[in-house]
Amino acid sequence: MAKAIHLVYISLSGNTQSFVKRLKVYLETKTDLPVKTLNVKDLVKEQNDFFAMSDYFVAFLPTYLEGGNGLDTGDVEILTTPLREFIAYADNYRYCYGIVGSGNKNFNHQYCLTAKQYAQQFGFPVLDNFELRGLADDVERIGEKVLALYRS
Template identity: 40%
Template sequence: MTKINVLYTSTEGNTQSFVEKLQVVAEKNGDILEARMIGDETEYANETEPYVAVVPTYLTGGTGIGPEVTEIFTSALGDYLSFGRNNQYLKGIIGSGNRNFNVQFNLTALRYADKFNVPMLFAFELRGSIFDAEKAYNLIKPLFGE
């Protein structure tokens, strides 16, 4: 049995829905997926175990690819990942977004992966499907050993 740790933020419930699918897939495979939502009210803590982060894309301004774009609603997670040495335990990023936004799809996750120098592991649209959750699970499980 493998324990998989996930930190995420969810504004409209899409990311939370995907994380719940990930939990179902992990349980089906005999593993435990512990997920914690990070938001504006979350008190900072020092992480002590490896984890992956799941982040939606909410942007404002510009075309989405220039410097004038600003991430909104996800800054609490970004600040938490930056706190203390938390980024040393971050193993990778899973991102979401809406493909209707073209180049902005998954942009927040790509930026987090670059900022924290970790791999961008997987991207899904909106709430994702159980198939997406299975693919993501198969990518993240090896990061947590056997």
């Protein structure tokens, strides 16, 4: 049985951080497990002070891409690569239940594309997605999925 729920994310504009904070509050009302959050951006500030995970976690990733259309003309992940590096570090991906993507639906095929790329690279599922800061319904839906992972 898990000792805590771990939510690992990167937030640049504040949207993902806002979602994770609201998700943490939701989860704390539904379980006795402590909910721990980690913004990987904070580790980068401290000279890439990555560490090996020993507990399972759910990852949260906004979409920041440069170039391409998300289909056939390519794309390059920008700004969020520290999360990729953290997940790869010391094989942390082995402890990742899956990833939740976020973005702006105006970007069509590129919406949550980075989360799909992480899932393919590391072999874990895309658990869900939300737009921008997410709605209360998104928090509840994703919260229930996270709880199900930690109960199994």
